[in-house]
Structure formats: structure tokens, C-alpha cells
Amino acid sequence: MTIRVKKIINKKNKSKIVCLTAYSKSVAKIIDNFCDIILVGDSMANVLYGLENTHTITLNNIIQHSQSVKKGIKKSLLVVDMPKDTYSTLKKAIKNSKLIIKKTGCDAVKLESNNKNFKIIKKLVEKKIPVMGHIGYTPQFKKKFKIEGSTPSTEKKLLKEALLIQKAGAFSLVLECISPKAAKIITSKLKIPTIGIGSSAHCDGQILVTDDMLGLSGFYPKFVKKYVNLNRVIEKAVKKYTREVKLNKFPAKNNFLYGTKYK
Ligand code: KIV
Numbered sequence: 373m374t375i376r377v378k379k380i381i382n383k384k385n386k387s388k389i390v391c392l393t394a395y396s397k398s399v400a401k402i403i404d405n406f407c408d409i410i411l412v413g414d415s416m417a418n419v420l421y422g423l424e425n426t427h428t429i430t431l432n433n434i435i436q437h438s439q440s441v442k443k444g445i446k447k448s449l450l451v452v453d454m455p456k457d458t459y460s461t462l463k464k465a466i467k468n469s470k471l472i473i474k475k476t477g478c479d480a481v482k483l484e485s486n487n488k489n490f491k492i493i494k495k496l497v498e499k500k501i502p503v504m505g506h507i508g509y510t511p512q513f514k515k516k517f518k519i520e521g522s523t524p525s526t527e528k529k530l531l532k533e534a535l536l537i538q539k540a541g542a543f544s545l546v547l548e549c550i551s552p553k554a555a556k557i558i559t560s561k562l563k564i565p566t567i568g569i570g571s572s573a574h575c576d577g578q579i580l581v582t583d584d585m586l587g588l589s590g591f592y593p594k595f596v597k598k599y600v601n602l603n604r605v606i607e608k609a610v611k612k613y614t615r616e617v618k619l620n621k622f623p624a625k626n627n628f629l630y631g632t633k634y635k
Pocket of ligand 1: 413414415453569579580
């Protein structure tokens with residue numbers, strides 16, 4: 373395990389872990405100052421590419437965006453999502469996670485759990501590839517969105533899944549849309565940190581899709597807090613630009629290139 377990964381584990385019960393997603397250098401550069409972990413999520417499928425679900429995002433898509441994000445990061449741990457079907461067999465998982473790490477220089481990969489792929493996590497960890505797990509609502513495997521763990525039996529099932537992922541060697545675990553009670557129990561029983569999304573403040577850290585919390589994506593379920601309405605900000609700026617172009621106010625004299633030197 374690397375020192376950078378150990379540092380994240382050591383935050384458990386000490387300080388909350390701050391995580392956000394990024395798909396580009398420009399966003400990564402801004403959020404790097406504040407985050408512990410930056411995830412290149414396959415949520416880029418919906419957010420960036422306007423796709424119905426995350427299923428068709430390719431290894432190449434993920435690698436290219438991660439290369440861009442890496443350029444904007446100085447301190448945060450960079451975690452990269454493995455796209456659907458890139459870790460469905462042991463052989464594929466080893467080959468593709470190694471490729472992601474080699475091409476992007478990321479610190480770790482994230483795998484969604486299908487409650488069966490514990491051996492795959494174990495093998496990757498044995499090969500010195502740090503793995504973040506993901507349980508609850510896992511969009512690569514579940515068609516319908518629903519809160520998980522709200523009955524005693526599903527709570528028990530989730531806890532068992534979480535413990536098996538920890539046993540396999542994952543260094544942290546995303547809990548997506550899990551009931552507050554189940555999130556609390558899982559967080560207290562695990563030695564590794566839990567990172568919540570729509571899973572209450574009981575988790576050791578939180579993650580949001582950056583475009584959602586900035587008000588850019590248009591996706592605002594209850595668990596997303598919109599910290600700013602960037603859609604409105606951009607709209608205002610573009611409106612001003614349009615007016616100035618039409619009124620011949622832009623470019624003004626100080627925007628002329630004549631006399632400036634290109635570097
Ligand atoms: O793809 C993603 O952005 C994610 C987070 C929502 C955890 O998996």
C-alpha cells in the first residue's frame with residue numbers, strides 16, 4: 373500500500389474525507405486545493421457525453437479524461453473508475469487496471485461491487501493496485517435507482533458485502549444511496565473509510581459529482597446540494613458577450629492584438 377493511500381485510511385475517525393469528481397484539468401486544478409480524493413467517475417457518461425447510462429463509456433474515454441485531470445492535480449489522491457465490463461473477469465481486470473495506472477499515473481482504481489467480484493478486488497490488491505469499492509446503488513449493475521439497506525435483511529446483506537470488500541483489501545468504500553442507519557452501521561463496523569453519496573453524514577467522507585454541486589448538470593436529486601448556479605452565471609456572461617458583439621462593443625481597443633507579442 374502506498375503512503376498516499378495510507379494517509380486516506382488514517383483519516384478514519386479523525387477528519388472527514390472530502391471527495392469530488394473531475395473530468396478535466398481545469399476543474400481538477402481548482403478543486404485539488406480542497407479535496408483529499410479526486411475521482412474520474414464514469415458519471416462522465418451522463419454528465420459530459422449526454423448518454424442514458426454509464427454502460428458505454430470506454431476505457432479510452434476514461435484514460436483520456438484521467439490524463440487531463442492528472443495534469444491539474446498536485447496533492448489529491450487520484451482515483452479512476454473502471455468502466456463496465458473492463459473488470460468482468462480476473463484477466464480483464466488485471467490487464468485493464470494496469471493499463472489505467474500506466475497511462476494515467478493515478479493512485480487507485482474504483483470498482484463497483486456486484487456482490488460477487490471480491491476475488492477480483494483481492495487479486496488486484498495482491499498485484500499492488502489500490503482499490504476503492506462501491507456498494508449500494510451501483511449504476512453499472514442496477515437498472516432502477518432505489519435507496520438500499522432500509523430493511524433489516526438488506527441492511528445485513530450490505531454489511532456482509534462491505535466486510536467482504538474490506539477483507540479483499542479495498543482501501544475505502546463508496547456507499548451510494550444507502551439508508552442512514554445502514555450507512556452508520558457499515559461505517560462503524562469497517563476499519564477502512566466509507567465515502568457517502570446520498571448516504572447521510574454518518575460516513576467518513578462525502579463525494580458529489582462536481583457538475584451537480586455547481587449547478588451545471590441539471591441533475592439535482594435531494595442528496596445533491598447546489599452550492600452555486602453556474603448555469604445562471606454562464607448564461608449571464610454569454611448574454612453580455614452576445615450584446616457586445618452585436619453592438620460592436622467587443623472587441624474593444626484593449627482586446628486588439630496589434631502590437632502584442634505571442635509567446
Ligand atoms: O461515477 C461517479 O462519479 C461515481 C460517484 C458518484 C461515486 O461513481
